[in-house]
Amino acid sequence: MPKIGRVFSGIRPTGHAHLGNYLGAIKNYVALQDDYDCVYCIVDLHALTTVEDTADLKQNTYDMALDLLAAGLRPEETIMFVQSHVPQVTELHTILSMVTPLGKLTDLPTFKEVARQHPNNVNYGMVGYPVLMAADIVLYKTDLVPVGIDQAPHIEFTREVVRSFNYRYGTNVLIEPGMKNTEIPKVLGIDGKDKMSKSLNNHIEIAASPEETRQRVMMMVTDPQRMKRTDAGNPDICNVFSLHKIFTSNEEVKRINVECRRAGIGCVDCKKLFAENLNKDLQPFRIKRAEIAAKPGMVEAILADGAKRAGLIAEKTIAEVRQAVQLP
Numbered sequence: 001m002p003k004i005g006r007v008f009s010g011i012r013p014t015g016h017a018h019l020g021n022y023l024g025a026i027k028n029y030v031a032l033q034d035d036y037d038c039v040y041c042i043v044d045l046h047a048l049t050t051v052e053d054t055a056d057l058k059q060n061t062y063d064m065a066l067d068l069l070a071a072g073l074r075p076e077e078t079i080m081f082v083q084s085h086v087p088q089v090t091e092l093h094t095i096l097s098m099v100t101p102l103g104k105l106t107d108l109p110t111f112k113e114v115a116r117q118h119p120n121n122v123n124y125g126m127v128g129y130p131v132l133m134a135a136d137i138v139l140y141k142t143d144l145v146p147v148g149i150d151q152a153p154h155i156e157f158t159r160e161v162v163r164s165f166n167y168r169y170g171t172n173v174l175i176e177p178g179m180k181n182t183e184i185p186k187v188l189g190i191d192g193k194d195k196m197s198k199s200l201n202n203h204i205e206i207a208a209s210p211e212e213t214r215q216r217v218m219m220m221v222t223d224p225q226r227m228k229r230t231d232a233g234n235p236d237i238c239n240v241f242s243l244h245k246i247f248t249s250n251e252e253v254k255r256i257n258v259e260c261r262r263a264g265i266g267c268v269d270c271k272k273l274f275a276e277n278l279n280k281d282l283q284p285f286r287i288k289r290a291e292i293a294a295k296p297g298m299v300e301a302i303l304a305d306g307a308k309r310a311g312l313i314a315e316k317t318i319a320e321v322r323q324a325v326q327l328p
């Protein structure tokens with residue numbers, strides 16, 4: 001089937017993916033392959049802005065790549081690579097930074113937020129982060145970037161940078177990317193309060209064993225008003241119920257919705273059922289992951305091949321950019 005355009009997306013090398021990554025990005029990455037020529041980048045350079053201890057960076061990059069492959073990425077058609085393996089992106093970042101007003105970067109809410117989270121390491125990389133992201137996107141002549149509604153300003157920023165570049169150098173070599181609005185569910189952690197994240201230790205790893213998964217699920221916070229088994233619950237404010245809607249059959253979801261409100265089902269049983277359904281859903285992923293992991297060098301070879309293919313596109317773009325800028 002002919003593809004209808006090129007999609008680019010970057011994912012951080014956070015190691016083993018968790019349920020939030022899986023539902024928010026990875027499933028979508030896999031689905032997009034049917035219609036688009038996909039370029040997926042594991043953004044190790046971006047990670048350096050906030051990761052000071054890089055001892056695990058290599059392993060975390062490998063684990064993320066392995067999870068993506070096990071989830072259904074098809075490396076024979078999709079390009080998956082590590083950002084730093086295609087160094088042209090850093091050259092484009094430098095060039096694009098010359099057409100980006102500094103005030104615009106320091107005014108971005110994302111910069112303010114990351115600076116607030118890392119007050120002892122507010123570095124230049126954090127300020128330039130959106131420019132590096134813009135370079136990632138335009139280097140591969142991207143038509144569309146899949147984004148949730150909250151990330152739309154980043155793409156708008158990239159479009160502005162492209163316009164500034166093309167205007168300053170009287171060219172049209174860089175393409176303004178479009179947005180592919182994606183329904184990205186906000187997955188709360190097992191605390192039922194914050195977004196699922198490894199740093200908050202409120203996550204459930206998708207590669208965990210069924211027993212580990214069950215243990216994490218049993219720790220999930222439910223309706224806080226429901227103190228005793230005999231109290232009626234409210235599924236509308238329960239994170240377990242939100243996830244049941246994704247992993248459990250409609251019929252069972254309807255039953256839980258009714259039974260919870262009249263204390264006909266207890267939270268322990270409800271969570272056991274969720275763990276069972278989650279493990280069932282993740283089983284093919286886990287089997288495939290174990291198969292790939294058992295083949296030494298396979299992930300590394302796929303990443304090397306991805307970097308080679310991405311490098312060919314990048315080299316062409318950067319040559320056009322150098323010519324447009326009239327670099328000697």
Ligand code: SF4
Pocket residue numbers: 222223226233234235238239240241256260265266267268270271
């Ligand atoms: S019974 Fe299920 S849906 Fe109701 S509060 Fe407990 S865990 Fe949540």
